[in-house]
Amino acid sequence: xxxxxxxxxxxxxxxxxxxxxxxxxxxxxxxxxxxxxxxxxxxxxxxxxxxxxxxxxxxxxxxxxxxxxxxxxxxxxxxxxxxxxxxxxxx
Numbered sequence: 001x002x003x004x005x006x007x008x009x010x011x012x013x014x015x016x017x018x019x020x021x022x023x024x025x026x027x028x029x030x031x032x033x034x035x036x037x038x039x040x041x042x043x044x045x046x047x048x049x050x051x052x053x054x055x056x057x058x059x060x061x062x063x064x065x066x067x068x069x070x071x072x073x074x075x076x077x078x079x080x081x082x083x084x085x086x087x088x089x090x091x
Contacts, residue, residue, distance in 0.1 A: 008033065011082035015073030018044065021082050029056050031083070036075070043075060056083050 010022045017039035024033045034051050036044040051059055060080045068074035 009086055011085060013075070013078040013082065015071065016068070016075035016078040018075055018078070021079055023051075025056055025086070030054060031056050031059060036079075039075060047076065047079065051079070056087065060084055060087075 008022050008024055010020060013019060013021055013036075018036040019038035020036070022033070022035045022037075023031050025031055030053055031051050032053065034048040036048060060083050063076040063080035064084075066074045066076040066080075
């Protein structure tokens with residue numbers, strides 16, 4: 001982690017079981033301290049572990065468009081949409 005910012009970002013999730021996503025982003029655009037509130041504990045732990053330390057742009061590409069059942073969305077897709085909102089807000 002280099003030059004990690006202290007500000008936690010919090011976004012509401014739509015279209016999945018988890019309700020909230022919090023995370024920080026370092027100066028290199030990597031996600032850290034990711035936490036999901038609500039939803040399946042196993043999914044929350046696994047996705048946070050896989051996302052922490054990875055580029056936010058890479059995560060958007062990897063997670064966007066993942067579907068769960070016939071809903072057309074999923075927790076990974078909702079997370080990608082939150083990351084995209086963060087990038088739009090910061091730029």
